[in-house]
Amino acid sequence: MLEAKDLTKKYEDGLLALDHLNFKVEPGEIFCMFGANGAGKTTAINLFLGFIPPTEGTALIEEIDVVKEPLKSKDYVSFVSENVMLYGNFTAYQNLDYFSKLAGKRNLTKAEYAHVMKRVGLQEEAFDMRTKNFSKGMRQKLGIAVAILKDAPNLILDEPTSGLDPKSGQEFLDLIIELRDKGKSIFISSHDIFRAKQIADRVGFMLQGKLVMMKTKKELKGEDLNKLYIDYMQEHSGAE
Amino acid sequence: MLRDIIKKEIQDTIMSPRFVFTFLLCTILILLSVYTGINNYQAELKEHSAAVALNRKNLEGQQSYGTLAGLGTKINRRPQVLSTVVSGIWEAVGRVAVVNIAYDPSMIDSKYSSNPIFAVFGSLDLTFIVKIVLSLFAILFTYDAIVGEKERGTLKLALSNRVPRDTLILGKAIGGFVSLLIPLIIPLVLGLLILMIYPNISLSGGDWLRIGIICLLFLLYLSVFFTLGLFISARTTRSSTSFLILLFIWVTFVTIIPKAAVMMAGQIKPIPSVHKITAQKDAYLQEIQKEAMTEYKKFSDENPRPGKDKPEERERWNEKYKEWAEDFQRRLTGKIDEKNAAIERDYQAKMRQQQKLAVNLSRVSPASALMFSTMSLARTGVDEHERFLNSVKMYKPIFTKWINEKMMRSLNLSGGEQPKPDLSDMPQHEFMPERFGESMTRVLPDLFLMVFLIILFFVGAYVSFLRYDVR
Ligand SMILES: Nc1ncnc2c1ncn2[C@@H]1O[C@H](COP(=O)(O)OP(=O)(O)OP(=O)(O)O)[C@@H](O)[C@H]1O
Ligand SMILES: [Mg+2]
Numbered sequence: 001m002l003e004a005k006d007l008t009k010k011y012e013d014g015l016l017a018l019d020h021l022n023f024k025v026e027p028g029e030i031f032c033m034f035g036a037n038g039a040g041k042t043t044a045i046n047l048f049l050g051f052i053p054p055t056e057g058t059a060l061i062e063e064i065d066v067v068k069e070p071l072k073s074k075d076y077v078s079f080v081s082e083n084v085m086l087y088g089n090f091t092a093y094q095n096l097d098y099f100s101k102l103a104g105k106r107n108l109t110k111a112e113y114a115h116v117m118k119r120v121g122l123q124e125e126a127f128d129m130r131t132k133n134f135s136k137g138m139r140q141k142l143g144i145a146v147a148i149l150k151d152a153p154n155l156i157l158d159e160p161t162s163g164l165d166p167k168s169g170q171e172f173l174d175l176i177i178e179l180r181d182k183g184k185s186i187f188i189s190s191h192d193i194f195r196a197k198q199i200a201d202r203v204g205f206m207l208q209g210k211l212v213m214m215k216t217k218k219e220l221k222g223e224d225l226n227k228l229y230i231d232y233m234q235e236h237s238g239a240e
Numbered sequence: 241m242l243r244d245i246i247k248k249e250i251q252d253t254i255m256s257p258r259f260v261f262t263f264l265l266c267t268i269l270i271l272l273s274v275y276t277g278i279n280n281y282q283a284e285l286k287e288h289s290a291a292v293a294l295n296r297k298n299l300e301g302q303q304s305y306g307t308l309a310g311l312g313t314k315i316n317r318r319p320q321v322l323s324t325v326v327s328g329i330w331e332a333v334g335r336v337a338v339v340n341i342a343y344d345p346s347m348i349d350s351k352y353s354s355n356p357i358f359a360v361f362g363s364l365d366l367t368f369i370v371k372i373v374l375s376l377f378a379i380l381f382t383y384d385a386i387v388g389e390k391e392r393g394t395l396k397l398a399l400s401n402r403v404p405r406d407t408l409i410l411g412k413a414i415g416g417f418v419s420l421l422i423p424l425i426i427p428l429v430l431g432l433l434i435l436m437i438y439p440n441i442s443l444s445g446g447d448w449l450r451i452g453i454i455c456l457l458f459l460l461y462l463s464v465f466f467t468l469g470l471f472i473s474a475r476t477t478r479s480s481t482s483f484l485i486l487l488f489i490w491v492t493f494v495t496i497i498p499k500a501a502v503m504m505a506g507q508i509k510p511i512p513s514v515h516k517i518t519a520q521k522d523a524y525l526q527e528i529q530k531e532a533m534t535e536y537k538k539f540s541d542e543n544p545r546p547g548k549d550k551p552e553e554r555e556r557w558n559e560k561y562k563e564w565a566e567d568f569q570r571r572l573t574g575k576i577d578e579k580n581a582a583i584e585r586d587y588q589a590k591m592r593q594q595q596k597l598a599v600n601l602s603r604v605s606p607a608s609a610l611m612f613s614t615m616s617l618a619r620t621g622v623d624e625h626e627r628f629l630n631s632v633k634m635y636k637p638i639f640t641k642w643i644n645e646k647m648m649r650s651l652n653l654s655g656g657e658q659p660k661p662d663l664s665d666m667p668q669h670e671f672m673p674e675r676f677g678e679s680m681t682r683v684l685p686d687l688f689l690m691v692f693l694i695i696l697f698f699v700g701a702y703v704s705f706l707r708y709d710v711r
Contacts, residue, residue: 049400051396051711074403078400079396079400081393081397083393085392087394089255094251102244102401102403146397
């Protein structure tokens with residue numbers, strides 16, 4: 001379970017990037033956070049991972065305060081960053097092996113690595129390739145494979161579909177649904193309303209650091225999310 | 241966990257193109273330098289024995305002790321076997337000292353003076369390669385150790401796991417260091433192996449001990465730059481910035497500080513110029529002349545010269561004057577010599593002070609510390625040069641005494657032919673190379689300085705990384 005309680009971040013330059021953010025992602029739930037560039041999505045994720053300290057409020061992973069117990073909290077979360085970069089001199093296998101070991105998974109076999117890479121849709125020729133020659137999408141897939149192998153109860157993904165081709169995008173959605181059905185709490189930040197709509201159990205709209213709207217799947221039924229989003233954004237930015 | 245990080249760091253470096261490049265270049269340079277070192281040493285050794293034999297022949301060919309005294313004997317310095325790894329200043333200072341009854345002995349005929357092109361490029365000894373090339377490699381290996389992983393995003397991914405930051409930096413430091421050592425140690429061991437099995441190069445146990453400590457100093461020196469690289473890479477947000485800063489520090493350490501130290505020492509502890517010394521001597525001479533005038537006046541006032549009409553008294557006065565004048569002359573020359581010697585002593589003392597200050601100031605830079613300490617160990621530095629020169633200076637009176645006695649005796653024998661010099665009892669110049677303990681006392685400060693810098697930079701890197709913004 002992921003939970004933000006009045007999570008607030010004010011950067012050193014005075015910019016209020018996150019303003020009293022509150023949400024909860026239950027086990028077996030996918031929460032999609034939408035927002036324009038600079039809305040504060042990555043900031044929220046960085047707070048959850050302890051990369052930056054919050055100005056106010058708390059971020060909880062499995063009810064562990066990430067500020068108080070930064071190391072312990074990381075056992076319970078997998079992370080796929082916006083722009084996955086890996087060790088370019090390593091092959092896909094070697095990258096998976098290293099990061100899995102860091103995640104505490106020491107006894108994985110090559111077959112298991114291959115299995116996961118297949119599942120995320122990485123072509124077999126790429127398994128033994130140095131990742132410096134990987135495309136953005138291929139790196140993205142490998143990043144997702146790293147997260148899957150960690151097998152943590154919570155998943156945080158920052159714009160995970162941004163580099164994926166349509167087929168891979170669809171495969172990715174299937175994968176996420178499969179993970180949700182296994183009971184994982186999944187937080188996705190995205191611009192990709194079209195795809196996210198298909199899987200989200202709940203969506204949130206972010207505007208200048210504030211979570212301005214939250215809707216469940218049920219409430220969204222029949223609504224055009226895309227239109228809703230754009231209308232909402234226009235309305236609010238017009239109001240300010 | 242630590243093991244995984246170390247392993248990854250080594251693998252990552254070894255598979256990078258810069259590793260292959262470094263390894264190749266290190267191997268070529270180190271082997272080349274050992275090879276040229278050995279060649280130079282053997283050439284010097286040959287030249288040395290030829291020069292010694294020539295000197296012997298020359299001495300034996302002299303017709304009389306008189307000519308021998310004027311010609312003097314040539315003291316040829318034996319080449320140092322460790323100059324194969326640290327050539328030091330020995331190529332710049334002379335190899336030969338002429339000891340005769342006339343001049344103060346000094347070292348002449350350096351390798352540079354016999355072939356100035358050597359002076360332009362200097363020698364490619366192992367210390368040079370470590371000081372310049374390998375330290376650059378150490379920077380090349382670490383400038384992006386932290387900041388590079390941040391830029392690549394791998395730091396974020398790693399730290400989204402239960403990985404304590406201190407473990408991560410420790411792993412990176414150890415792994416990075418090991419992968420820096422591989423391209424250094426392998427060719428170095430090869431080079432030493434060549435040194436060991438090469439014919440005509442005999443290294444004693446003491447020499448090996450010295451080589452061992454020289455290698456330790458190399459290691460420390462490279463660790464300084466390695467930890468510095470780690471430190472700077474944990475304090476910057478872009479690897480290009482990190483590289484520029486490191487390059488700047490490297491230039492400062494390797495070239496600016498040593499030169500600035502010499503200039504500063506010249507400012508703080510100036511030594512009088514040659515002109516000034518001459519002027520000083522001239523002034524004293526004038527003073528003495530004035531004194532001579534007054535003394536003479538005093539003498540002639542007290543002892544008026546008798547008139548022409550008293551030839552007997554006049555004769556006595558002449559005698560007395562001659563006696564006085566001789567004595568006076570002796571006193572004056574004695575005074576002048578003493579004064580000149582004092583000026584010279586003062587000059588030497590000031591110069592030594594300045595040198596010492598320059599050396600100590602420049603030691604802030606690990607590059608200078610490396611130079612001085614390895615030269616001390618190889619016995620190819622300033623101190624050993626001075627010790628040698630002193631031994632020659634000490635030999636001079638011994639030689640002079642011997643030759644003077646011989647000359648006196650041959651004069652007493654005089655009459656017909658001058659006897660041919662007999663060299664069998666000619667005192668020989670002896671020189672004891674510096675003992676290990678004494679060399680070490682001069683090495684220790686440099687060693688401690690490097691250890692201090694390593695600790696300082698590592699702690700800096702460590703603390704900086706704990707607070708490093710990984711985004
Ligand atoms: N270190 C920082 N110092 C100051 N301001 C920052 C810093 N990092 C981010 N910001 C600002 O905080 C705001 C939120 O940035 P954030 O990266 O969270 O947006 P985002 O929603 O992830 O945008 P995108 O969709 O482009 O990824 C932006 O205005 C950004 O300029
Ligand atoms: Mg973002």
